[in-house]
Each structure stands twice: as C-alpha cells, then as structure tokens.
Amino acid sequence: MAKWKVYVTRLLPPKAMEALYNNPDLEVEVNPEDRPLTRQELLENVRGRDAVITQLVDKIDAEVMDAAKGVKIFANYAVGYDNIDVAAATERGILVTNTPDVLTDTTADLAWALLFAAARCIVPADKFTREGKYKGWAPMLFLGQDITGKTLGVIGSGRIGTAFAKKSKGFDMTVLYNDVNPNPRFEAETGGRFVDKETLLKESDFISLHVPLLPSTRHLISENEFKMMKKTAVLINTSRGPVIDEQALVKALKEGEIWAVGLDVYENEPELTPGLAELDNAVLLPHIASASIETRTKMGLMDVDNVVAALNGQLPPNCINPEAFKK
Numbered sequence: 585m586a587k588w589k590v591y592v593t594r595l596l597p598p599k600a601m602e603a604l605y606n607n608p609d610l611e612v613e614v615n616p617e618d619r620p621l622t623r624q625e626l627l628e629n630v631r632g633r634d635a636v637i638t639q640l641v642d643k644i645d646a647e648v649m650d651a652a653k654g655v656k657i658f659a660n661y662a663v664g665y666d667n668i669d670v671a672a673a674t675e676r677g678i679l680v681t682n683t684p685d686v687l688t689d690t691t692a693d694l695a696w697a698l699l700f701a702a703a704r705c706i707v708p709a710d711k712f713t714r715e716g717k718y719k720g721w722a723p724m725l726f727l728g729q730d731i732t733g734k735t736l737g738v739i740g741s742g743r744i745g746t747a748f749a750k751k752s753k754g755f756d757m758t759v760l761y762n763d764v765n766p767n768p769r770f771e772a773e774t775g776g777r778f779v780d781k782e783t784l785l786k787e788s789d790f791i792s793l794h795v796p797l798l799p800s801t802r803h804l805i806s807e808n809e810f811k812m813m814k815k816t817a818v819l820i821n822t823s824r825g826p827v828i829d830e831q832a833l834v835k836a837l838k839e840g841e842i843w844a845v846g847l848d849v850y851e852n853e854p855e856l857t858p859g860l861a862e863l864d865n866a867v868l869l870p871h872i873a874s875a876s877i878e879t880r881t882k883m884g885l886m887d888v889d890n891v892v893a894a895l896n897g898q899l900p901p902n903c904i905n906p907e908a909f910k911k
C-alpha cells in the first residue's frame with residue numbers, strides 16, 4: 585500500500601517527530617530550515633501531500649488549499665487557528681485541527697509571569713542589578729503595584745481565561761470577567777462576576793486578554809479603552825497581538841494612561857510598533873506562552889493523532905470543522 589504523504593512546515597519536538605517517523609504508514613517530509621517557510625515554499629511544499637502540519641505563522645488560505653489539492657487535513661500546531669481560512673477548508677472538505685487543553689495551564693502560567701513582572705518592575709530591576717547600579721537598599725527603589733487583594737479583569741472566559749483566573753485564588757483577588765455571554769463554568773471555578781467591558785476596564789487593577797482573534801476582537805483594546813482604565817492598570821496580552829491597537833498602546837504607556845503592559849504577542853509579529861521596545865513599563869516576550877518542553881511535546885503528539893485519525897478516515901479528536909468530515 586502506498587504511504588500517506590505528510591508535510592511538516594517546521595520541525596516539531598523530538599517525540600512528535602519520532603511518532604511521525606515511526607509510523608509505517610507515513611512518508612514524512614519536514615522543512616529542513618530553522619525558519620518559517622516563505623509563501624512560495626509553502627505553496628510548493630503542500631503540493632501532493634495528504635496531510636500538512638502547520639504553524640501559526642503559516643497563512644493557510646484558499647490559494648494554499650488549491651495548491652494542496654488532495655490534502656485531507658491541516659493540523660495546526662496551536663490552539664489559535666486565525667491563520668487558517670476555516671470556511672475555505674470546509675468548502676473543500678479539508679479538515680482543520682488545533683491543540684486545545686494541553687497548553688491551557690502553561691499559557692495561563694505565563695500570563696501570570698507577565699503580570700508579576702510588569703506589576704513589580706522585574707525586568708528593569710534585574711537589568712539595574714546586573715549593570716552594577718545597585719548601591720544598597722533604598723525606600724523608593726523600583727516601587728511597583730501590590731497584587732494581593734486587587735481586582736483582576738479577565739476578557740475571554742474560555743479554557744485559558746478560566747485557568748488564569750483560578751490561579752488568582754492564592755492572592756485573594758476580586759475577579760471580574762467579560763465574554764460574549766455569561767459563563768457559569770467560569771463563575772463556578774473562579775468565583776468571578778460577569779460585567780460589561782466598560783465596567784471591567786474601569787474597575788480592574790489587572791486586565792488579562794484571553795480571546796481568539798476574530799473580526800470582533802481586532803482592536804478590542806484601543807484608544808477609548810485605555811482612557812477608561814485606571815492610571816495604575818496593568819494590561820496583559822497572551823492572546824493575539826491585533827486584539828490590542830499597538831499604536832494606541834504605545835501612546836497610553838508614554839502618556840501614563842496606564843501603568844504597565846506585559847505582552848507575549850504583537851500586532852505585526854515579529855515587528856514591534858516603534859517606541860514599544862524603548863519603554864521600561866512594557867515587558868515583552870517572543871510569543872512563548874505555550875513554550876514548555878512538556879506542553880510543546882503534547883501539542884506535537886496531538887497533531888500526529890489528528891493526522892493519523894484523518895488519514896484513516898476517522899474524525900480527528902480536535903477537529904474544528906466537523907462539517908468538512910461529512911463532505
């Protein structure tokens with residue numbers, strides 16, 4: 585029997601690659617370069633494949649799908665799938681899968697790391713100490729914001745938003761949340777209270793974003809929203825960059841409309857809006873929220889399971905367009 589042809593757009597952790605290479609039914613090819621594929625390379629390499637494991641930086645649109653005639657599945661190595669035109673895939677009967685749940689706590693943990701770092705000036709204080717500027721204890725050195733007992737605002741009460749809010753229990757915080765609808769599960773697990781976005785922005789000391797990137801969430805936080813926030817507010821974003829209007833953010837940080845920001849994602853990744861990198865009250869990470877060895881391995885194995893199921897004519901466990909399966 586001919587083997588199924590699987591293409592991997594960027595090397596996955598070793599255990600996931602082993603699971604692919606050790607499967608006798610698969611003929612696997614992987615992008616040999618340690619960089620994303622160019623558009624042209626992507627179009628060329630999806631041709632003649634049965635399955636493609638994609639990265640969140642690969643734009644999988646109708647043009648790619650048409651170049652990939654015969655492909656049965658795009659298995660995205662991420663929970664977010666805004667890089668894939670799911671409607672176009674469904675129309676063509678192509679399955680799309682993602683990697684939910686396994687990265688939930690890892691991502692929520694990193695949101696907390698950003699919150700602590702931004703609230704307590706960890707990054708500039710570390711730099712100051714390394715540079716030999718520490719000349720002894722001082723009453724006004726790197727004064728930050730208290731965390732315990734404060735109000736936490738969570739926008740997006742799904743898997744990661746819930747895990748993030750649950751972790752606030754040790755800090756005796758009041759939890760407010762906003763979503764398109766109230767979420768009884770979030771309330772049961774976190775004790776959080778549903779409020780409208782405006783109330784959340786006005787009352788929260790810390791605001792963390794956990795929404796998918798959709799037309800309705802693009803620039804969810806822009807000039808007006810910064811004006812509503814407390815001047816002491818700390819904003820955290822581990823969702824998708826375009827959820828924040830980054831130019832408005834730089835302005836808000838420079839003009840003291842908010843106190844600090846912690847970002848893992850950017851509006852025009854990997855570019856940063858001019859001015860952002862110069863700000864001491866911005867903690868900037870290179871999109872690493874799910875980057876632990878354990879989690880990235882689980883994500884890879886999940887992709888392999890999804891690919892193998894699809895190629896065997898089964899509905900993959902993490903299929904986000906089961907309508908395509910019926911086709």
Ligand SMILES: NC(=O)C1=CN([C@@H]2O[C@H](COP(=O)(O)OP(=O)(O)OC[C@H]3O[C@@H](n4cnc5c(N)ncnc54)[C@H](O)[C@@H]3O)[C@@H](O)[C@H]2O)C=CC1
Pocket residue numbers: 663664665684685687691739740741742743744745762763764765794795796797798800801822823824848849871872873874
């Ligand atoms: N920085 C990173 O490396 C990572 C980023 N992510 C991002 O986090 C996002 C969330 O992941 P999950 O929690 O697993 O997704 P989820 O689907 O479980 O939760 C998303 C929540 O956002 C809500 N939502 C949608 N539109 C909204 C709006 N306009 N206002 C308020 N709430 C809205 C949904 O109703 C849902 O409750 C992913 O889509 C991905 O983009 C996820 C993992 C790692």
Ligand SMILES: O=CC(=O)O
Pocket residue numbers: 640661662663664665687874
């Ligand atoms: O950004 C990462 C994801 O899993 O989504």
